[in-house]
Amino acid sequence: MASNQTPREPVDPPQEDEDLLDMDEIGEEIDEEGDHPMEGDDEDIQEEIQLQNDSIAHFDAHKDSIFCITQHPTNPAIIATGGGDDVGYIFDSTVEPGPVLPSSYQSEPRQQQERQGLAALKTLDGHTDSVNAVAFTQPHGEYVVTAGLDGKLRSWRHSKQGDWSAWDFVAEVGEVEEINWLAACPNPNQPNVVALGANDGSVWVYRIDAADSGNELNIVMTQYLHTASSTAGAWTPDGSLLATVSEDGSLYVWDVFESGQATVQLTAEDQRFEVEGGLYSVACSSTLAAVGGGEGNIRVVGLPQPADNAKKNKPGKGSNTQASSAGQILAALQAQTDGIETLSFSSPPLTLLAAGSVDGSIALFDTAHRFAVRRHIKEAHEEHAVVKVDFVRNSQKGGWLLTSAGMDGVVRRWDVRGGTTAAGQGFIKEWQGHRGGGEGGGILGFVQGGGGNRIVTAGDDSISLVFKTNIE
Numbered sequence: 001m002a003s004n005q006t007p008r009e010p011v012d013p014p015q016e017d018e019d020l021l022d023m024d025e026i027g028e029e030i031d032e033e034g035d036h037p038m039e040g041d042d043e044d045i046q047e048e049i050q051l052q053n054d055s056i057a058h059f060d061a062h063k064d065s066i067f068c069i070t071q072h073p074t075n076p077a078i079i080a081t082g083g084g085d086d087v088g089y090i091f092d093s094t095v096e097p098g099p100v101l102p103s104s105y106q107s108e109p110r111q112q113q114e115r116q117g118l119a120a121l122k123t124l125d126g127h128t129d130s131v132n133a134v135a136f137t138q139p140h141g142e143y144v145v146t147a148g149l150d151g152k153l154r155s156w157r158h159s160k161q162g163d164w165s166a167w168d169f170v171a172e173v174g175e176v177e178e179i180n181w182l183a184a185c186p187n188p189n190q191p192n193v194v195a196l197g198a199n200d201g202s203v204w205v206y207r208i209d210a211a212d213s214g215n216e217l218n219i220v221m222t223q224y225l226h227t228a229s230s231t232a233g234a235w236t237p238d239g240s241l242l243a244t245v246s247e248d249g250s251l252y253v254w255d256v257f258e259s260g261q262a263t264v265q266l267t268a269e270d271q272r273f274e275v276e277g278g279l280y281s282v283a284c285s286s287t288l289a290a291v292g293g294g295e296g297n298i299r300v301v302g303l304p305q306p307a308d309n310a311k312k313n314k315p316g317k318g319s320n321t322q323a324s325s326a327g328q329i330l331a332a333l334q335a336q337t338d339g340i341e342t343l344s345f346s347s348p349p350l351t352l353l354a355a356g357s358v359d360g361s362i363a364l365f366d367t368a369h370r371f372a373v374r375r376h377i378k379e380a381h382e383e384h385a386v387v388k389v390d391f392v393r394n395s396q397k398g399g400w401l402l403t404s405a406g407m408d409g410v411v412r413r414w415d416v417r418g419g420t421t422a423a424g425q426g427f428i429k430e431w432q433g434h435r436g437g438g439e440g441g442g443i444l445g446f447v448q449g450g451g452g453n454r455i456v457t458a459g460d461d462s463i464s465l466v467f468k469t470n471i472e
Contacts, residue, residue, distance in 0.1 A: 052432040052433070053432070053433045054431040054432050054433055054467055055431070055433040055465040055466055055467055056466050056467065056468050057093065057115075057117075057118055057465075057466040058115070058117050058118065058433075058463055058464065058465050058466065059079075059081070059089070059091050059093075059117055059118040059120075059463070059464040059466075060117040060462065060463050060464075061089050061091075061117070061120045062081065062083040062084075062085055062087075062089070062462045062463075062464075063083075063085040063462060064083050064084030064085040064130075064462055065083055065084045065444065065459070065460045065461075065462060066081050066082070066083045066084075066444060066445075066458035066459055066460070066462060066463075066464055067082055067083055067084060067130060067131065067132040067133075067444055067445075067458065068081065068082045068083075068131065068132055068133050068134045068182075068444075068445060068458060069081050069082075069134070069445045069446065069447055069456065069457070069458040069464065070134050070135050070136055070144075070447060071136070071447040071449040071450075071456070072136050072141040073136055073138050073139060073140065073141045073449075074139075074140055074141055075141070075164070076447075076449040076450030076454070077092050077093050077094040077450075077454075078090065078091075078092060078093075078121075078136075078141075078164055079091055079092075079093050079447065079456050079464070080124070080134045080135075080136065080144050080146075081134065081458055081464055082124070082130075082131030082132060082133065082134040082146055082148075083130065083131060083462065084130045085130075085462075086125075086127045086128060086129055086130060086131060086148070086150075087123060087124065087125050087127065087131060088123075088124030088125075088127075088131045088134055088146045089120045089121075089122065089123055089124060090120065090121045090122040090124065090144065090164065090165075090167065091118045091119065091120055091121055091464075092118065092121060092164060093118065093454060093456050093466045118466075121164050121165040122156070122164075122165055122167045124144065124146050124154070124156065124167075126152070126154050126169075126172065127146065127148040127150050127152055127154070128148075128150045128152075129148050129149040129150035129178075130148060130149045131146050131147070131148045132147070132148060132149060132179070132180070133146070133147040133148075133179060133180070133181055133182035133196070134146050134147070134182065135182050135183065135184040135194055136184060137184050137191065137192040137193070137194060137208060138184050138185060138186050138187075138188075138191065138192075138239075139186070139188045139191060140191070141158065142157060142158055142191070142192055143155050143156065143157050143158070143170065143192055143208045143210075144156050144158075144167065145182065145184075145194050145208070147179035147181075147182045147196055148178075148179060149178045149179070150174070150178075151174050151175070151176045151177050151178055151179060151198070152172050152173070152174045152179075153172060153173050153174070153179065153182075153194075153196060153206065153217065154169070154171075154172040155169075155170040155171055155172070155208050155216070155217060156168060156169050156170060157170050157208075157210045168210075170208065170210045170216050170217075171210075171216035171217050172217075173206070173217050175204065176198035176199070176200060176202060176204075177198070177199055177200060178198060178199040179196050179197070179198055179199075180196075180197050180198060180199060180229060180230060180231060180232075181196065181197045181230070181231070181232055181233050182194060182195070182196045183195045183196075183233050183234060183235055183242075184235075185205075185235055185239045185242075185256075186235055186237065186238070186239040187235075187238060187239025187240060187257070188239075190207075190239060190257055192207060192208045192209065193205060193206070193207050193208075193220060193239075193256075194206055194208070195233055195235070195242050195244075195256075196233075197226075197229075197230030197231070197232070197233050197244055198229075198230060199229045199230075200224075200229070201224065201225075201226030201227055201228055201229060201230050201246055201248070202222065202223065202224050202226070202230065203221075203222070203223045203224075203226070203230055203233065203242075203244050203252075203254070204219065204221070204222050205219070205220040205221040205222075205242070205254075205256050206218060206219060206220060207220050220256060220257070220260075221254065221256050221260050223252070223254065223262070225250070225252055225262060225265070226244065226246035226248060226250055226252070227246070227248045227250070228246050228247035228248035228278065229246060229247045230244055230245070230246050231245055231246060231247055231278070231279065231280045231281075232244070232245050232279070232280060232281050232282045233245075233282065234282045234283055234284045234289075235284065236284045236285075236286060236303065237284070237285065237286055238286065238306075240255075240256075240257070240306065241253050241254065241255060241256070241263070241284070241303060241304065242254045242256050243264075243282050243284050243289045243291075243303075244282070245278075245279035245280070245281070245282045245291050246278065246279060247278035247279070247280075248267070248268060248278060249267065249268030249273070249274055249275055249278045249279055249293070250265075250266065250267040250268065250279070251264065251265075251266045251267075251273075251279065251282070251289065251291050251299075251301065252264065252265055252266075253265075253289060253301075253303060253304070253327075255304070263304045263326065263327070264289070264301060264303070264304070264326065264327040265327075266299075266301060266327070266329070270329075272329050272332065273299055273329055275291075275293035275294060275295075275297040275299065276293070276294055276295065276297075277293055277294030277295070277339070278293055278294070279291045279292065279293045280292060280293060280339060280340070280341065281293075281340050281341060281342055281343050282343065283343035283344055283345055283353075284303065284345070285303075285345040285367070286303075287302065287303055287305065287325075288300055288301070288302065288303060288330070288345070288353075288367060289301045289303055290343050290345070290353055290355075291343075292339070292340025292341070292342075292343050292355060293339065293340060294338075294339050295334070295337065295338065295339070296334045296335060296336030296337050296338060296339075296340060296357055296359070297332070297333070297334050297340070298331075298332070298333040298334070298340055298343070298353075298355055298365075299329060299331070299332055299333075300329070300330045300331040300332075300333065300353070300367070300371060301327065301328065301329055301330060302325030302326050302327060302328045302330055303326060304326040304327075305326070330371070331365075331370075331371040333355075333363075333365060333371055335355075335363040335365075335373050335376050336355065336357035336359055336361050336363055336376075337357070337359045337361075338357050338358035338359035338385075339357065339358040340355050340356070340357055341356055341357065341358055341385060341386060341387055341388075342355070342356040342386060342387060342388045342389050342390075343355050343356075343389070344389045344390050344391050344402070345367075345391070346391045346399055346400075346402075346416070347391060347393055347399040350391075350398075350399050350400060350416070351366055351367045351368035351369075352364050352365065352366060352367065352374065352391075352416055353365045353367055353371070354389045354391065354402055354416070355389070356380070356385075356386030356387070356388065356389040356404060356406075357385070357386055358385040358386075359383075359385075360378075360379060360380060360381045360382050360383050360384050360385065360386060360406065361376060361377055361378045361379070361380055361386070362375075362376075362377040362380040362386060362389060362402075362404055362414070363375070363376045363377075364376075364377075364402075364416055374416075375416070375425060375426065377414070377425045377426070377427075380404055380406075380412065380414075380425075381404065381405075381406030381407070381408045381410065381412070382408060384406045384407040384408035384436070384437070384442065385406055385407045385442075386404055386405075386406045387405055387406050387407060387442065387443055387444055387445065388404065388405050388443075388445055388446060389402060389403070389404045390402070390403050390404075390446075390448065391403075391416075392448060392451070392452035392471070393449070393451075393452075394450070394451050395451045395452050395471060396451070396471070397452075397471060400415060400416050400417045401413055401414070401415065401416070401428075401452060401471070402414045402416050403446070403448055403452070403455060405443040405445075405446050405457065406436075406442060406443065407436065407442030407443070407460070408436040408437050408442065409432065409433075409434030409435055409436015409437060409441050409442050409443055409459070409461075410430050410431070410432050410434075410436060410443075411430060411431045411432075411443065411446065411455055411457065411467060412427065412428075412429070412430045412431075413427075413428045413429050413430070413469065414426045414427060414428060415427075415428055429469075431455065431467040431469075433463075433465045433467070434457065434459045434460075434461055434463065434465065435461045440460060440461060441459060441460055441461030441463075442459075442460045443457050443458065443459055443460070444458045444459065444460050445457070445458040446458065448469075451471060452469060452471050453468070453469055453470070453471050454466060454467065454468055454469065455467045455469060
């Protein structure tokens with residue numbers, strides 16, 4: 001091979017030098033520390049971040065984090081979101097598959113054709129601060145309601161059947177400084193009712209009726225028993241009771257439509273119920289309320305039963321009286337090490353409670369067997385907080401599918417049945433597309449109605465992604 005060096009004039013043989021290696025030292029190995037980049041080389045290195053994209057569509061109209069998401073009760077393809085850009089949107093998530101992320105996700109967007117984002121069907125505007133709660137009313141989704149850190153509750157009515165862009169503004173109220181949460185009542189006999197909790201601890205329930213001129217947002221109940229911010233609320237599956245929790249560590253269960261009063265009252269003054277740092281999550285089954293707080297603490301409380309069930313369960317009739325457990329602390333659980341962000345009860349016949357923690361784990365408790373820990377998935381989302389867990393409803397899979405999402409930007413699905421391998425912890429599949437992993441793109445919420453065939457996310461990176469799960 002030819003040399004690239006310029007020939008040099010011959011010189012006399014070199015004299016022996018003590019710095020030169022002897023022949024017997026030639027085989028000695030010399031440690032190498034590798035090449036050292038020259039000063040300034042790192043400025044010329046451009047790191048290209050490759051992101052896995054499992055989504056079939058995306059919605060990118062938001063300009064800030066998407067804080068909340070909801071799904072229409074009769075048409076699960078219709079999604080509403082709200083975000084830190086002080087606005088909400090309605091869009092249709094039903095689209096054909098496409099493999100390409102929006103340009104903001106690509107270091108070299110011109111390398112491939114950008115996928116077009118889903119179009120907004122309706123802009124839900126009028127807020128002056130972040131929209132952090134949104135809900136379609138039940139049972140038919142006649143109204144959509146947004147709530148914000150500006151204290152406003154705003155409502156729109158679907159005005160033309162078959163046209164999902166036709167939503168007419170109805171009314172707004174602004175009774176509080178900030179609204180923290182919003183929950184639509186599932187009671188079919190109490191249509192178009194929503195509950196909310198505020199930063200002053202108050203709880204409000206409204207009935208929406210566009211035909212009631214001047215009183216379109218009618219107050220059904222207002223309560224002020226919480227002494228600090230109301231952090232979460234949940235209806236029982238039949239919509240007869242509303243459970244609310246607060247930073248003050250209290251739980252109240254409200255009989256909204258009968259007495260309008262609290263049928264269960266538990267506060268941090270009861271040391272058995274006390275959770276240091278307050279309560280931040282709540283979920284209800286037909287007989288139980290579970291609340292979550294700091295350091296992995298969960299309390300499970302019995303709920304009052306409807307009058308007809310109470311009659312059937314009279315003492316002496318061979319029944320263990322569920323009615324007698326109303327308001328009793330049935331369990332104090334602590335399988336996880338950090339705050340409980342999310343709780344979800346399975347649907348019958350399964351008897352499981354799932355809890356997602358800031359420590360990145362998911363715990364499954366068996367409510368029919370003294371709340372024994374059936375599984376503790378310690379690295380469900382590695383070291384990133386689990387933001388939401390939710391059992392799949394109305395699925396041919398029998399309700400044993402659990403979906404989770406976290407600040408790692410990943411959606412995962414789990415088989416919660418017994419007998420799964422310990423190594424897999426019941427893991428089935430995951431879907432990626434959000435930045436996550438400390439890149440400011442975790443998932444702040446998701447919906448999976450309609451049997452769990454599609455999962456639609458609310459991203460901290462201002463993107464909503466649609467994943468097809470192919471449940472048979």
